[in-house]
Amino acid sequence: MSRLIKPLVVLALLAAGVGWFVFGPGTRRTDHRAAAESAAGRRLFTVAMDYLNDYFASDPADRDAHLLAARVSRRLGDGAVTAEHLRRYDELGGDREVLEIERALSRIEAGDPAGSGRVFDFCMKHPDHPAAPFALESLTIGMRKIGQPDRALRCANEWLRVAATPADRAAAHVGRGQALAMKGLGAEAAQEYRLALAENPTDPEAQFHLAEFLSRDEPAEALALYRGLDAERLEVKLGLSRAHRQLGNHGAAVAIITPLLAARPDDADVMTEAGTLALDRGRADEAEDLLRRAVSKAPDRRTPNVQLLRCLQERGKTTEADAQRAKVKQIDDELEKRIAAMSGKP
Amino acid sequence: MTRRVLIPFAALAALTAAGVWWFTRPGPTPNSDRPPVAADDHGPPVFEDVTVDSGVSFTYRNGEESDRYTILESLGGGVAVLDYDRDGRLDLFFTGGGVIDATTPVTVRGLPGRLYRNLGGWKFADVTDAAGLAGAPFYSHGAFAADYDRDGFTDLFVTGFGGVALYHNEPSPTGGRRFVERAAAAGLTDNRWATAAAWADLDADGFPDLYVCHYLDWSPANDPVCTGNGVPRDVCPPQRFKALPHRLYRNNKNGTFTDVTAAAGLRPDGKGLGVVVLDLDGDGKPDIYVANDAGDNFLYLNRGGMRFEERGFSAGVAVDEHGLFNGSMGVDAADYDGSGRPSLLVANYQGEFHALYRNLGGGRFRYHTAPAGLGRLGQKFVGFGTAFFDFDRDGWEDVAIANGHVLRHPVGSTFKQRPVLLRNEEHDGRRQFRELPGKGGAYFRADRMGRGLAVADLDDDGRLDLVVSHANEPVTLLRNVAALDRKWIGVEPAAKDNRDRAGTVISVKVGGRTLTRYVKGGGSYLSTSDARVVFGLGSADGPVEVGVTWPGGPTHHYANLSTGRYWQVAEADPVKK
Numbered sequence: 044m045s046r047l048i049k050p051l052v053v054l055a056l057l058a059a060g061v062g063w064f065v066f067g068p069g070t071r072r073t074d075h076r077a078a079a080e081s082a083a084g085r086r087l088f089t090v091a092m093d094y095l096n097d098y099f100a101s102d103p104a105d106r107d108a109h110l111l112a113a114r115v116s117r118r119l120g121d122g123a124v125t126a127e128h129l130r131r132y133d134e135l136g137g138d139r140e141v142l143e144i145e146r147a148l149s150r151i152e153a154g155d156p157a158g159s160g161r162v163f164d165f166c167m168k169h170p171d172h173p174a175a176p177f178a179l180e181s182l183t184i185g186m187r188k189i190g191q192p193d194r195a196l197r198c199a200n201e202w203l204r205v206a207a208t209p210a211d212r213a214a215a216h217v218g219r220g221q222a223l224a225m226k227g228l229g230a231e232a233a234q235e236y237r238l239a240l241a242e243n244p245t246d247p248e249a250q251f252h253l254a255e256f257l258s259r260d261e262p263a264e265a266l267a268l269y270r271g272l273d274a275e276r277l278e279v280k281l282g283l284s285r286a287h288r289q290l291g292n293h294g295a296a297v298a299i300i301t302p303l304l305a306a307r308p309d310d311a312d313v314m315t316e317a318g319t320l321a322l323d324r325g326r327a328d329e330a331e332d333l334l335r336r337a338v339s340k341a342p343d344r345r346t347p348n349v350q351l352l353r354c355l356q357e358r359g360k361t362t363e364a365d366a367q368r369a370k371v372k373q374i375d376d377e378l379e380k381r382i383a384a385m386s387g388k389p
Numbered sequence: 390m391t392r393r394v395l396i397p398f399a400a401l402a403a404l405t406a407a408g409v410w411w412f413t414r415p416g417p418t419p420n421s422d423r424p425p426v427a428a429d430d431h432g433p434p435v436f437e438d439v440t441v442d443s444g445v446s447f448t449y450r451n452g453e454e455s456d457r458y459t460i461l462e463s464l465g466g467g468v469a470v471l472d473y474d475r476d477g478r479l480d481l482f483f484t485g486g487g488v489i490d491a492t493t494p495v496t497v498r499g500l501p502g503r504l505y506r507n508l509g510g511w512k513f514a515d516v517t518d519a520a521g522l523a524g525a526p527f528y529s530h531g532a533f534a535a536d537y538d539r540d541g542f543t544d545l546f547v548t549g550f551g552g553v554a555l556y557h558n559e560p561s562p563t564g565g566r567r568f569v570e571r572a573a574a575a576g577l578t579d580n581r582w583a584t585a586a587a588w589a590d591l592d593a594d595g596f597p598d599l600y601v602c603h604y605l606d607w608s609p610a611n612d613p614v615c616t617g618n619g620v621p622r623d624v625c626p627p628q629r630f631k632a633l634p635h636r637l638y639r640n641n642k643n644g645t646f647t648d649v650t651a652a653a654g655l656r657p658d659g660k661g662l663g664v665v666v667l668d669l670d671g672d673g674k675p676d677i678y679v680a681n682d683a684g685d686n687f688l689y690l691n692r693g694g695m696r697f698e699e700r701g702f703s704a705g706v707a708v709d710e711h712g713l714f715n716g717s718m719g720v721d722a723a724d725y726d727g728s729g730r731p732s733l734l735v736a737n738y739q740g741e742f743h744a745l746y747r748n749l750g751g752g753r754f755r756y757h758t759a760p761a762g763l764g765r766l767g768q769k770f771v772g773f774g775t776a777f778f779d780f781d782r783d784g785w786e787d788v789a790i791a792n793g794h795v796l797r798h799p800v801g802s803t804f805k806q807r808p809v810l811l812r813n814e815e816h817d818g819r820r821q822f823r824e825l826p827g828k829g830g831a832y833f834r835a836d837r838m839g840r841g842l843a844v845a846d847l848d849d850d851g852r853l854d855l856v857v858s859h860a861n862e863p864v865t866l867l868r869n870v871a872a873l874d875r876k877w878i879g880v881e882p883a884a885k886d887n888r889d890r891a892g893t894v895i896s897v898k899v900g901g902r903t904l905t906r907y908v909k910g911g912g913s914y915l916s917t918s919d920a921r922v923v924f925g926l927g928s929a930d931g932p933v934e935v936g937v938t939w940p941g942g943p944t945h946h947y948a949n950l951s952t953g954r955y956w957q958v959a960e961a962d963p964v965k966k
Contacts, residue, residue: 230740230801259711260740260768262759289764291821319710323760349712356705357755364703371712 076108083115086210086246091115106135110145114177117149125149144174151185159185166201176205183218192225213243220252227382229256247272251279258282262289277307281316288320296320311341319350322357330354345374434830435780435810436855436867443866444513445481447503449840451860452489452528453797458615458622459489460607460630461497461528461550463795464584464662465773465840465860467915469532470847471543473520473558474566478507479845479919480516481856483864484547487528494609497550499525502532511848511868521567527551527580531841531915535588535597538644539887542566548583548601548915557644576646581633582607587911589666589675589891592695593941596640597889600677600911602661603633617798624796627683627716632658635679639695653689654697660684663720663775666891666910667731670752673941675892675910678706680717680735690752705754706733706746715741719775719842719914723786724905725761725813726820729896731907732757736772736790736914739802743772743790762821766809769802771795773914774842778853782875782925784904785813788822791839791857791914805836808857830867838862845919849955851877853923858916876926879955882908882937892940895922895958899929926952 079094095112102108113128126149133142144165147158163182166175179202186195199218206212220235233256239249254268255278266286272279280303287296300317307313318333331354337347348371355364440446449466452459466484473480485500504520505513517523529549537544542558545568555575556568572578582604588597607630617623637653638646663680670676674691681687685707689697701707708714716738722731730748737743742764747757758764774791781787792806810829811822826833841858848854852869859865882893891910896903906922926933932949937958939945950956 233801262764263767289759291760291762291764291817293760293817322755323757325755346711349710352712353705353710353756356703357749357753359751359753361703368702 076102076105076111079108079111079115083111084208084210086118086208086214086243088115088119092119104135106132106137109135110137110141113145117145117152117181122149122153141174144178148178148181152181152188154185154188156185156189156191163198166205170201170205176202176207176211179205180211180214180218183215183222187218187221187225190225192222195222195225209242210246213239213246213249216242217246217248217252220249224252224256232256251282254282254286258285258289262286266290277303277310277312281312284316284320288316288323293320293324297324309336309340311337311344311347314340315344315347315350318347318354322350322354327354327358331358343374343377345371345378348374432828433870433872435825435828435869435871436830436832437870438830438832438865439511439868440863440866443511444508444515445505445864445866447483447485447505448863449484449858449860450486450488450500452487452497453861455489455491455495457489457491457495457612458624458797459495459612460605460625460627460795461582462489462860463624464530464604465793465838465915466502466529466858467531467774467841467913467917468843468856468858468864469534469545469917470843470845470856470919471534471545471917472507473504473543473545473568474506475542476507478509478849479847480507481505481513482522482532482534482545483858484529484532484549484841484915485525486530486860487525487550495612496609497528499527499529499549499551501525502529502547507847509848511866519561519563519565519567521561521569522556524570526554526570529554530584531586532917533586533588533911534917535889535891535910536887537588537597537599537640539596539889541887544568546577546586546588546599548586550582552580553577553583553601571644575644576641576648577601577638579603579636579648584662585664585680585911585915587664587666587677587891587909588889589677589910590640590889590940591637591666591675591677591691592639592693593674594640594642595884595886595888596642597891597910598640598695599636599638599646600664600666600679601636601638602659602664602679603635604662604682605630605632605660617796618800620798623798627660630660632660632681632684635659635661637695637697649695653695654699655689656687656699658684659687662718663735663911663914665720665722665733665912667722667907668892668894668940669722669731669733669748671730671750673938675940678720678722678733680720681714682716682718682738683714685714686717686735700752704752705756709737709741709744710756710758715744716771717744718771718773719790721775721777721912722907722909723777724907725777725786725788727785727902727904729903729905731905734775734777734788736770736775736792739771739794739799740768742766742768743770743775760819760821762816762823763811766811766824770806770809771802773840774857774916776842776844776855776913776918778844779813779923779925780810780853780869781812781871782851782877782923783813783927784899784902784925784929785820787811787813789842789844789855791837791842791859793838793840793860803836805838807836808833808839832857832865832867840914841916842913843916843918844913846879846921846923849879851879851923851953851955853919874928876929876952877923878926878933878935878950878952879921879923880906880935880937881921881955881957882939883957883959884939885960890920890940894938895924896936896938897924897926897933898936899924899926899933921955 075094075098079091082091109128109132116124182198203215216235216239220232224232236249236253254265257265269282284296284299314337318330321330334351352367451462453462469482485502487499490496504517506516527549531548533546545556547554555572557571561567585602591598615625639649660682677689679687688701719736732748733746735744742758745761746754770792772790777786788811838860843856855867857865893908896905935947
């Protein structure tokens with residue numbers, strides 16, 4: 044066996060050498076930036092930011108890296124960090140036009156439509172500009188935020204046309220889906236989420252939105268999707284509970300909603316789901332208490348009001364149920380008006 | 390020595406591999422859980438398609454071949470199970486539909502239905518001509534059987550676009566029986582688009598009254614063009630049209646009827662497609678539940694004297710759990726949970742769950758679709774024929790639903806859809822329905838254009854069979870071939886002087902449980918099922934006691950009835966059949 048020792052040592056040294064070459068300090072810096080770019084392309088923004096922070100530790104004056112960091116942090120929703128990286132990009136002599144576009148995008152994503160038309164025109168004129176996909180992504184988000192689904196849809200269409208990576212195309216499909224959902228076109232929105240998952244099967248937003256849509260229609264499929272998502276996310280927990288309830292799995296739903304209610308006793312969504320579950324389980328008195336509290340927290344939200352109406356009907360509280368029905372009708376009329384306004388209908 | 394070298398080398402290799410993995414690690418991956426697998430459905434199939442050898446060969450035509458995409462073509466037809474010649478065997482009548490000519494404006498013509506006489510041994514003979522049913526006065530939909538004049542022979546009411554027909558069962562000059570159309574003479578002259586109907590003695594005078602659902606105001610003169618999913622034209626939704634008022638007719642006890650719609654307190658709206666009549670609030674009087682397309686469902690509580698109070702909303706049976714009306718078609722009622730009270734099942738449109746309204750007593754219901762496991766079906770189906778029936782004779786009411794889309798180019802679903810067979814099982818401490826795609830046999834595994842559905846024991850073996858009508862596909866006879874290892878008893882209530890039996894409640898005490906079944910008016914979709922009641926008794930042994938509560942009348946108990954046979958229970962003594 045001692046004959047093996049020498050070749051093994053050589054092999055080990057070789058492996059160590061390869062490791063040094065691949066992961067050593069000489070290459071780590073540039074690889075971190077490339078890895079950040081790659082992660083951003085896959086829309087793994089937290090991962091990308093980690094790489095960039097590592098990168099800045101050794102090279103804090105890379106102008107383009109600051110631009111990348113600004114774009115990544117903007118998509119993580121961290122306005123302060125975005126502003127700081129844009130400031131550094133500016134200090135380091137960054138392109139003025141790109142800088143202005145980035146600042147405009149931050150405002151648009153925050154729901155300020157000022158300048159959005161100019162940015163959209165810029166994207167139409169320069170679809171090959173490296174900033175165009177980012178701009179169209181922000182416009183899609185911003186238009187949705189200010190309640191303009193048709194414009195959001197138009198921006199998402201353009202974004203889909205210029206998106207470079209499967210992850211970005213998936214995100215553009217999600218953007219289209221969210222805009223369609225705002226227009227009340229649920230089935231069409233779900234189709235977009237499915238297209239997003241065809242582009243990027245692990246896209247958590249597409250999974251989440253599709254699960255949310257399916258939790259009413261196809262609870263078995265919704266349950267499978269929710270299970271693939273971050274289980275600590277409140278919406279995911281609520282979705283899991285709802286899917287289990289729709290499937291008739293009361294035990295599983297109770298196991299999720301009970302600790303959630305204990306942790307968030309004043310959350311209207313949690314109380315609504317807990318109340319609906321109690322109603323399904325035949326615990327109308329418990330349901331009434333939860334749903335009344337949910338309605339007091341979210342008086343204009345449809346779901347708690349409808350579930351309270353069901354509860355009052357079941358308990359034979361006819362007069363109050365009639366008043367509650369009138370309230371639900373009022374909410375419905377309001378919703379209808381808003382959807383009509385979004386669809387451009389009179 | 391070797392080990393001392395190999396271990397560090399292996400550690401280095403592992404470290405290298407870990408490093409490579411770390412830098413190339415994939416993003417989060419979804420859980421690969423599949424949707425819950427259907428309940429255990431091993432064993433031989435319960436239903437065998439015996440259509441081909443039965444002699445029944447008939448197809449309802451809806452006229453879609455003219456490519457006019459009218460909403461008229463979406464409803465389909467039904468089947469009535471009746472013993473028209475009183476030979477003790479159940480016969481079958483199918484409505485024929487019609488033709489929509491591609492003229493402008495469109496013209497609509499009826500096609501004749503078909504009557505098949507049951508010869509026994511799963512053989513049927515076409516007796517349409519001899520029975521006087523060869524004509525096609527209008528484009529037909531539903532068929533509803535009852536002995537409206539109490540002469541002891543079952544008559545037939547047929548609905549459709551352009552008229553209704555009341556076929557009176559009379560002796561034929563050439564022997565046997567024949568049907569003579571008497572709608573106009575009987576006062577049934579509302580020719581607006583009629584769909585579902587229900588016979589039931591609503592005013593307790595012994596004669597069956599008639600509730601008729603009317604649909605909407607489509608006509609050749611009101612035939613808009615609706616765009617579809619990426620296609621220039623598809624069938625218009627019901628929302629494009631105005632509802633037609635439903636009709637309630639009081640039986641005048643002389644072969645004629647009086648329209649009492651206004652005096653009875655009926656609502657003027659409702660695009661009705663399904664109706665079932667039975668006592669839903671436990672006051673002994675039959676109530677009316679109406680399934681409407683794209684509108685609130687109605688619950689008319691019977692206040693006596695042919696007066697009704699619509700209580701759909703307050704009872705919790707008008708809308709779904711989101712407070713929204715559904716596109717409702719088929720409807721049935723049964724005590725599915727052993728409560729002794731009838732709950733309602735409504736088959737709905739795509740994007741909605743089929744609705745189960747659990748009867749809580751006192752005229753109150755809970756939308757109970759999800760707790761009853763029906764949420765597992767999802768919302769891809771467009772349900773029509775709907776029936777509770779205990780196909781495996783375990784004493785619990787199971788469910789069959791015939792599905793099929795009305796749009797030619799549906800989004801998120803398919804034109805043809807599979808029918809579903811759901812078994813009533815105990816899960817999570819309550820009764821839930823689980824689909825058994827394999828157990829149902831080949832019929833339940835294929836996509837179809839299901840419409841009317843009737844339940845009947847066509848061979849009197851205590852195993853409930855199914856008859857299904859489809860749009861533009863042959864009708865299907867499904868013979869129940871479930872194992873014979875479970876006991877049963879059949880009950881045919883024979884009310885005094887041929888009094889109408891709808892509203893009769895029949896119960897059997899077995900194994901510590903009381904099974905409750907109902908003789909209903911209407912039910913399912915455009916169809917009439919076997920009026921007899923079959924109780925599955927599981928493994929229970931020995932004779933049983935049967936209780937029969939007649940509509941608005943007393944409860945009679947019949948003790949020591951042996952199982953494995955039908956009993957005709959009269960308002961006097963039971964008689965073996």
